[in-house]
Amino acid sequence: MIDSFFPAGWQHYLIGGLWIGASVAVLYVLTGLVSGMSAVLSSFWSYFSNLDYFQQPRLVGSRTWRTVFAAGLILGAALCVLLVPNTATVTSLPGWQLLVGGLLVGFGARLSNGCALGHGICGLASLQLPSLLAVLAFLATAFVTAQVTWWVWGR
Amino acid sequence: MKPMSLLAVLGCGAMFGFGLAFSTLVRPEVVLNFLRFHDMGPLLALGSAVAVATLAYQLGPRMMQRPVLELSFGTRPVFGQRDTLIGAAIFGIGWGLCGVCPGPAIAGLGAGNWPLLYALFGMFAGAYLQGWLATGALRAQPE
Numbered sequence: 411m412i413d414s415f416f417p418a419g420w421q422h423y424l425i426g427g428l429w430i431g432a433s434v435a436v437l438y439v440l441t442g443l444v445s446g447m448s449a450v451l452s453s454f455w456s457y458f459s460n461l462d463y464f465q466q467p468r469l470v471g472s473r474t475w476r477t478v479f480a481a482g483l484i485l486g487a488a489l490c491v492l493l494v495p496n497t498a499t500v501t502s503l504p505g506w507q508l509l510v511g512g513l514l515v516g517f518g519a520r521l522s523n524g525c526a527l528g529h530g531i532c533g534l535a536s537l538q539l540p541s542l543l544a545v546l547a548f549l550a551t552a553f554v555t556a557q558v559t560w561w562v563w564g565r
Numbered sequence: 566m567k568p569m570s571l572l573a574v575l576g577c578g579a580m581f582g583f584g585l586a587f588s589t590l591v592r593p594e595v596v597l598n599f600l601r602f603h604d605m606g607p608l609l610a611l612g613s614a615v616a617v618a619t620l621a622y623q624l625g626p627r628m629m630q631r632p633v634l635e636l637s638f639g640t641r642p643v644f645g646q647r648d649t650l651i652g653a654a655i656f657g658i659g660w661g662l663c664g665v666c667p668g669p670a671i672a673g674l675g676a677g678n679w680p681l682l683y684a685l686f687g688m689f690a691g692a693y694l695q696g697w698l699a700t701g702a703l704r705a706q707p708e
Contacts, residue, residue, distance in 0.1 A: 415604075415605040416604060416605060416606050416609070417603065417604055418589070418595075418604055418606060419606075420606060420609055422587055422588055422589060422606075423588050423589075423606035423607065423609040423610040423613075424609055424610070424613050425587060425588070426584045426585065426586075426587040426588020426589070426590065426610050427584065427588060427609060427610035427611065427612065427613030427614040428584070428613050428614070428617060429580055429581075429583055429584030429587060429588075430580075430581055430584035430585065430588070430610070430614040431584075431613060431614035431615065431616060431617025431618045432580060432584075432617055433577045433578070433580035433581040433584060434577075434581075434614065434617070434618040434621065435617050435618055435620065435621030435622075435625075436573075436576075436577050436580070436621075437573065437574065437577040438618075438621045438622060438625055438632070438638070438639075439621055439625050439629070439632060439633060440570070440573045440577075440632055440633045440634050440635075441566075441570045441573055441574065441632050441633075441634050441635045442631070442632035442635045442636075442637055442638040442639050443574070443635075443639055444639045444640070444641050445577070445581070446641075447666070447667040447668035447671065448666070448667045448692075450667065450671075451667060451688055451689055451691075451692035452692050452695075452696055454689065454692075455689075455692065455693055455696055459693070459696070461696055461697060461700040462700045462703050462704065463696040463697070463699040463700040463703060464696050464700075468642075474566060474571070475566055475570075475571060475574045478571050478574045478575050478578065479574050479575070479577070479578040479581075480578065480671050481575065481578065482574065482575045482576065482577065482578020482579040482580075482581065482582060483578050483579070483581055483582035483585070483668065483671045483672040483675065484582060484671060484672065484674050484675035485575070485578070485579045485582060485675060486578065486579030486580060486581060486582025486583035486584075486585075486586070486672065486675065487582040487583065487585060487586035487591060487672040487673065487674070487675030487676040488582075488675035488676065488677075489579065489582075489583055489675075490582070490583045490586035490587050490675075490676065491586060491675070491676050491677060494586075494587060497586050497587065497589070497676060498676055498677045499589070499591065499592050499673075499676060499677070499678050500677065500678055500679065500680065501592060501593050501594065501664075501673075501678055501680050501681065502594075503593050503594070503663065503664065503680065505680060505683045506683075507662055507663060508593070508663045508665075508680060508681065508683035508684040508687065509663075509683045509684065509686065509687045510659075510662060510663070510687065511659045511660070511661075511662030511663025511664070511665075511684060511687065512659065512663055512665075512670070512683065512684035512685060512686065512687025512688045512690075512691065513659065513687035513688070513690055513691040513694075514655055514656065514658050514659025514662065514687075514691060515656055515659035515660055515663065515665070515666055515667070515684070515687070515688055515691065516659075516667070516687060516688030516689060516690065516691025516692040516694075516695070517652075517655060517656075517659075517691035517692070517694055517695045518652045518653065518654070518655030518656030518657070518658070518659055518691070519652065519656045519666065519667065519688075519691075519692075520652070520691070520692045520695040520696070521648050521651060521652030521655065521695050522648065522649045522650070522651070522652025522653040522655075522656055523642070523644045523648075523649060523652070524649075524653075525656060525666040525667055525668070526656075526660060526666040526668075527666060527667075527668045529653065530611055530615070531611065531614050531615055531618050532618065532622075532641055533641060534615050534618075534619070535615055535618035535619040535621070535622040535623075536622050536640065536641045537619075537622075537623070538641060538643060540643055540644075540646055540649050540650075541641075541649075543646075543649070543650060543653075544649050544650060544652075544653035545653075547650050547653040547654045547657065548653040548654065548656045548657030548660060549657065550654075550657065551653075551654045551655075551656075551657030551658045551661065552600050552657035552658070552660045552661035553600050553661070554661065555600075555657065555658045555660075555661025555662055556597050556600035556601050556661040556662075556664075557600075557601060559597075559661070559662065560597075560601050
């Protein structure tokens with residue numbers, strides 16, 4: 411029964427999820443900051459673009475910590491690969507699929523003010539109804555898209 | 566922001582990245598397998614993360630006057646319902662295609678998953694497009 415739901419095992423999902431939750435919790439208790447990754451995309455542009463949207467105080471004011479947080483993400487994943495065997499990985503998805511998917515992810519996440527982790531973890535943990543609706547919306551379109559790509563070209 | 570706070574941000578980012586790599590969520594294939602109902606693991610990871618985060622978000626402000634290092638607890642801003650839903654739907658199509666969102670794409674680089682650079686490049690381009698369109702909307706608004 412458990413095997414059919416979790417053919418790759420479940421322990422690493424549980425432990426990894428607890429680390430992610432602990433990161434969000436510790437960041438909040440120490441600094442009061444609400445985690446979230448998609449805003450780093452726009453706050454990055456605030457360094458380079460004069461467009462009004464990117465120069466908003468909420469992006470300019472948060473870009474330092476968001477950039478540092480992103481650097482931490484790379485550092486933490488690299489540490490995991492060094493310490494835990496078999497966690498290094500290279501995807502075999504075609505580049506165009508990653509590029510086109512990424513484009514829609516970046517646009518959609520910024521329009522929605524949250525990505526899977528922003529709405530899914532921080533939004534739900536803040537008990538926000540719009541985030542719950544957003545999670546249901548992106549799960550629905552993601553399920554359909556992933557099924558279609560699977561049937562049409564198998565990746 | 567205080568140097569101590571930035572150090573805390575770096576440490577928490579590292580915990581986040583460690584968790585993403587440990588749970589294998591930095592592999593697009595894992596997320597796509599979940600979206601095809603072959604492996605419910607990512608849902609378990611999300612559930613356990615939400616459980617811990619909810620405790621901190623709900624209990625922190627009730628039990629502490631202020632965060633340890635800074636002056637006040639932030640709250641997640643709530644934006645227009647319509648854009649939130651449309652954006653989420655577009656995000657889902659992209660997520661179903663490439664299997665990563667910004668966190669795993671960035672952390673994946675640390676795990677040596679270099680093709681995710683394609684996805685990241687797309688994400689930055691998509692975010693720029695959204696900011697460009699939103700700037701037009703800001704300017705079109707009467708003062």
